[in-house]
Amino acid sequence: MAVQDGSKSLGEGTFVAQVAKGGKNMNATRTNNPGKGQTYNGIYSLDGDTLKWCVSSPPGRERPTELVSKTGQFLMVLTREKK
Secondary structure, three states, rough: EEEEEOOOEEEOOEEEEEEOOOOEEEEEEEEEOOOOOEEEEEEOOOOOOEEEEEEEEEOOOOOOOOOOOOOOOOEEEOOOOOO
């Protein structure tokens, strides 16, 4: 489950990542309501401990072409916690 600000659930889902010609694709499909079965088409980059993932919104739209947050897509930047 993804969580925003430590409390607000962004939903649950499955993720599929693949390296395809022309870039790295990672899609997410919701596994719970609301929106169960909807797929967000995305791209990603992984650099050390930082994962950048950008998806189209609403679900089902064309895959983004660049890792930026703008109208019709959103960007998440995740960093691995140091132990």
